[in-house]
Amino acid sequence: MDYIFELPFKVRDYECDIQGIVNNSVYQNYLEHTRHEFLEEVGLNFTQMHDDGVDAVVIRIEIDYKFPLRSGDQFLSKLYVAREGKLKYIFYQDIYRVSDNKPIIKAKVIATTINAQSGRPVFAEQLAEVFDRYL
Amino acid sequence: MDYIFELPFKVRDYECDIQGIVNNSVYQNYLEHTRHEFLEEVGLNFTQMHDDGVDAVVIRIEIDYKFPLRSGDQFLSKLYVAREGKLKYIFYQDIYRVSDNKPIIKAKVIATTINAQSGRPVFAEQLAEVFDRYL
Amino acid sequence: MDYIFELPFKVRDYECDIQGIVNNSVYQNYLEHTRHEFLEEVGLNFTQMHDDGVDAVVIRIEIDYKFPLRSGDQFLSKLYVAREGKLKYIFYQDIYRVSDNKPIIKAKVIATTINAQSGRPVFAEQLAEVFDRYL
Amino acid sequence: MDYIFELPFKVRDYECDIQGIVNNSVYQNYLEHTRHEFLEEVGLNFTQMHDDGVDAVVIRIEIDYKFPLRSGDQFLSKLYVAREGKLKYIFYQDIYRVSDNKPIIKAKVIATTINAQSGRPVFAEQLAEVFDRYL
Numbered sequence: 112m113d114y115i116f117e118l119p120f121k122v123r124d125y126e127c128d129i130q131g132i133v134n135n136s137v138y139q140n141y142l143e144h145t146r147h148e149f150l151e152e153v154g155l156n157f158t159q160m161h162d163d164g165v166d167a168v169v170i171r172i173e174i175d176y177k178f179p180l181r182s183g184d185q186f187l188s189k190l191y192v193a194r195e196g197k198l199k200y201i202f203y204q205d206i207y208r209v210s211d212n213k214p215i216i217k218a219k220v221i222a223t224t225i226n227a228q229s230g231r232p233v234f235a236e237q238l239a240e241v242f243d244r245y246l
Numbered sequence: 247m248d249y250i251f252e253l254p255f256k257v258r259d260y261e262c263d264i265q266g267i268v269n270n271s272v273y274q275n276y277l278e279h280t281r282h283e284f285l286e287e288v289g290l291n292f293t294q295m296h297d298d299g300v301d302a303v304v305i306r307i308e309i310d311y312k313f314p315l316r317s318g319d320q321f322l323s324k325l326y327v328a329r330e331g332k333l334k335y336i337f338y339q340d341i342y343r344v345s346d347n348k349p350i351i352k353a354k355v356i357a358t359t360i361n362a363q364s365g366r367p368v369f370a371e372q373l374a375e376v377f378d379r380y381l
Numbered sequence: 382m383d384y385i386f387e388l389p390f391k392v393r394d395y396e397c398d399i400q401g402i403v404n405n406s407v408y409q410n411y412l413e414h415t416r417h418e419f420l421e422e423v424g425l426n427f428t429q430m431h432d433d434g435v436d437a438v439v440i441r442i443e444i445d446y447k448f449p450l451r452s453g454d455q456f457l458s459k460l461y462v463a464r465e466g467k468l469k470y471i472f473y474q475d476i477y478r479v480s481d482n483k484p485i486i487k488a489k490v491i492a493t494t495i496n497a498q499s500g501r502p503v504f505a506e507q508l509a510e511v512f513d514r515y516l
Numbered sequence: 517m518d519y520i521f522e523l524p525f526k527v528r529d530y531e532c533d534i535q536g537i538v539n540n541s542v543y544q545n546y547l548e549h550t551r552h553e554f555l556e557e558v559g560l561n562f563t564q565m566h567d568d569g570v571d572a573v574v575i576r577i578e579i580d581y582k583f584p585l586r587s588g589d590q591f592l593s594k595l596y597v598a599r600e601g602k603l604k605y606i607f608y609q610d611i612y613r614v615s616d617n618k619p620i621i622k623a624k625v626i627a628t629t630i631n632a633q634s635g636r637p638v639f640a641e642q643l644a645e646v647f648d649r650y651l
Contacts, residue, residue, distance in 0.1 A: 136274035279393040406544035
């Protein structure tokens with residue numbers, strides 16, 4: 112896999128739950144933040160898109176939890192992308208622990224673009240161009 | 247689908263993000279709370295299991311996001327269960343908006359049981375018995 | 382203290398941290414949700430106010446943490462209100478564990494109203510009227 | 517004020533709420549993470565202390581909200597410390613926006629140390645020594 116973007120993180124204690132490990136839902140926060148930072152780096156602003164009337168929304172997520180992160184762990188959140196049809200944008204997102212490169216989660220996130228008012232699917236040329244650069 | 251458990255919720259404002267809708271990661275909180283309430287109802291206590299040395303951990307989650315919940319929406323979180331092999335426990339979890347029964351998300355959550363110290367897979371008779379009651 | 386509103390809650394496991402108790406920040410979620418439910422009950426809608434160009438914002442919060450809530454605890458979140466000057470709205474918010482009425486936190490939350498665009502203080506007649514009903 | 521520690525952050529979109537600003541409760545996450553990073557830097561490990569039977573717990577927090585952070589804002593979370601009596605540890609914690617040094621919040625956090633089992637106050641020599649270094 113040729114990752115096209117990566118972002119370093121460190122687990123914060125409040126992200127851990129009773130089991131002493133990062134709560135499953137928190138990984139979606141990590142993944143979302145990584146996607147938004149990637150989109151910002153390539154010149155797309157999530158908030159700006161919303162103000163322009165287009166929301167990028169996740170329609171499906173698959174996460175394999177391989178090994179839990181613990182308090183203080185440093186990790187890299189990496190991604191590469193694909194497209195499916197005219198309206199589906201796929202993010203493959205994997206997280207690795209820094210200390211030993213151990214795979215933590217493997218995720219596939221499928222997003223599409225909708226009109227912020229109506230909720231109807233709408234083609235977002237700007238986003239498609241960004242993806243096509245990497246395919 | 248014959249659901250075996252359901253739990254009513256109401257969206258709280260702090261669960262909504264800039265787009266004015268419930269953030270994707272929050273649905274995992276709803277799903278987790280629903281599973282724990284179900285397990286408690288059938289006599290299993292998540293915290294107690296942990297203290298007894300067994301952690302039930304999610305190893306894979308698939309969520310289809312059908313339609314977003316908004317501030318103040320009331321919804322029902324429903325589930326039914328299945329088993330796969332000796333060590334996999336499957337929760338099928340769907341969320342419906344109360345006002346019109348609209349499907350919001352459909353999720354499949356695969357859990358297994360591990361030794362809380364070693365992280366090794368371990369058979370949890372108590373949990374298997376609960377699941378077998380419904381199959 | 383004559384409370385004018387109360388809301389029942391139950392601690393969800395994902396709200397607890399490594400120490401096995403509800404994380405301090407989560408109480409602010411409880412307090413916020415309680416205020417919004419109170420305002421909705423008396424006919425004010427937080428999201429509607431925002432769409433109308435007025436944001437109610439918290440400018441100061443004081444919380445005394447008396448005793449921690451744990452997984453599964455049921456509690457009541459209660460409040461009464463006061464005003465200070467033309468622009469300050471004070472919520473006194475206390476949380477009690479249901480099983481033994483034990484005080485969990487005592488909080489004082491000071492809010493004001495601002496123009497959603499400019500951020501400038503603005504008098505919100507609707508909100509003032511609600512508060513004055515209880516004074 | 518002579519700050520003794522500072523930590524850089526960047527607002528993540530999922531930390532923002534319907535108003536488009538960082539939710540009030542999230543600042544407590546920032547403050548907690550800053551304290552833990554500070555304690556780790558000076559050789560104290562929050563999780564380790566817990567495993568050793570001592571929990572540092574917050575007993576009171578006061579936060580003045582000066583100006584809201586928005587999506588993508590970079591900020592510095594700074595702190596200095598004080599002691600009060602034998603058992604109270606005070607963190608003064610301020611957050612500034614990086615772009616213009618604008619004060620965002622000013623907080624005073626009072627912590628104490630308790631026995632992790634009994635919940636009784638207990639003197640934590642290790643923590644006291646750390647604080648005394650800075651007074």
